[in-house]
Amino acid sequence: MLELKNVSTQYGQIPIxxxxxxxxxxxxxxxxxxxxxxxxxxxxxxxLGMVKPVSGEVVFNGQVISKLPPHQIIKSGIAIVPEREGLFPKLSLENNLLMGAYYEEDKAKIQERVKEVFKIFPWIEKRIHQKAGTLSGGERKMLGVARALLANPQVMLMDEPSLGLAPATVNEVFTVIQNIKKEKNIALLIIEQNAQKALSVVERGYVLQKGSIIVQGTSEELYNDDFVQKSYLCVD
Ligand SMILES: Nc1ncnc2c1ncn2[C@@H]1O[C@H](COP(=O)(O)OP(=O)(O)O)[C@@H](O)[C@H]1O
Ligand SMILES: [Mg+2]
Incomplete structure (x- = not known):
């Protein structure tokens, strides 16, 4: 459904x-x-089209999207939960949440999605008028996920959901990811350094090192891979 084909990128002259x-x-x-x-x-x-490949292409549902502008790519069904949630601290949870539905004009659909999100995150409903700036790190992360769900995406990209969170909160975030997997038919691409957690929820994975994919396989294959064990699972 979503494919990167031999993609190379550079910042200036530096290959990434x-x-x-x-x-x-x-x-x-x-x-x-x-x-x-x-x-x-x-x-x-x-x-997302924010960095253009110098060679190769990104294909989504059979269409090359790497030349499209980001807003069109997002509109076509790809949502992101950024590394730093990208919330608006002075705005209410409600207004932050609704930004995820920016491209949806049908108010009834938005209401329906909000209700579904409340089922997954009941605490958001209870605190809907509170400002996002008052949330804890873990809550901000969850609100970022909730906002992405409001776009009703086919694909959700998550950039290091566990970064900077206490272990118990990391567990909560991954429980939410597990629930989303169970309840929705959304493809998830989860970027992580916490391999233990990531491999516990995904079917497959890749290892990116200095800009190249050096290992790929099922979760089980990655668990048993020497490089993954040494670099990400602290197994000697
Ligand atoms: N806008 C940018 N301009 C120049 N270099 C960048 C830019 N963004 C990231 N880089 C560099 O590109 C490399 C890869 O960055 P990034 O994709 O953020 O890595 P990761 O998310 O795996 O930590 C790093 O060396 C980083 O310093
Ligand atoms: Mg990063």
Whole structure:
């Protein structure tokens, strides 16, 4: 459904992604593991059209999207939960949430999605008029996920959902991811450094190192991979 075909990107003259090929099928959950600076966020920005490939292409539902502007790509069904949630701290949870439905004109549909989101995140409904700036790190992360759901996407990109969160909160975030997987037919591409957690919710994964995919396989294959164990699972 979503495919990067031999994608290379550069910032100026500096190569970042090198011949990256990955794919994501409808309803599937896939993780992309990689150290700081490996190019993970750049890969997501490339999917969203914010970074243009110097070679290769991004294909979504059979259409090359890598030349489209970001708003058109987002409109076509790809939502993102950015690394730093990108919320508006002075606005209410409600207004932050509704930004996810920016491209939906049908008010009834928006209301329906809001109700569904309240089922997954009851606390958001209770605090809907509170300002987003008053939320804890974990709550902000959840609101970022909720906002992405308001777009009713076919694909949700999540940039390091566990980053900067306490272990118990990381568990809560991954429980939410697990629920979304169960209840919705959304394909998830989860960027993570927490391989233990990521591999527990996805079917497959890739490892990105210095801009290249160096390992790929099922979650089980990645669990048992020497490189993944040494670099991400702290197994000696
Ligand atoms: N806008 C930019 N201009 C120039 N270099 C950048 C820019 N954004 C990121 N980089 C560099 O590209 C590399 C990959 O960054 P990034 O994709 O953010 O990595 P990751 O998300 O895996 O930590 C890093 O060396 C980073 O410093
Ligand atoms: Mg990043």
């Amino acid at each position: 992604l090198m011949n990256v090929s990955i794919n994501l099928e409808a309803g599937e959950a896939v993780c992309l593991l990689g150290a700081n600076g490996a190019g993970k966020t750049t890969l997501l920005k490339t999917i």
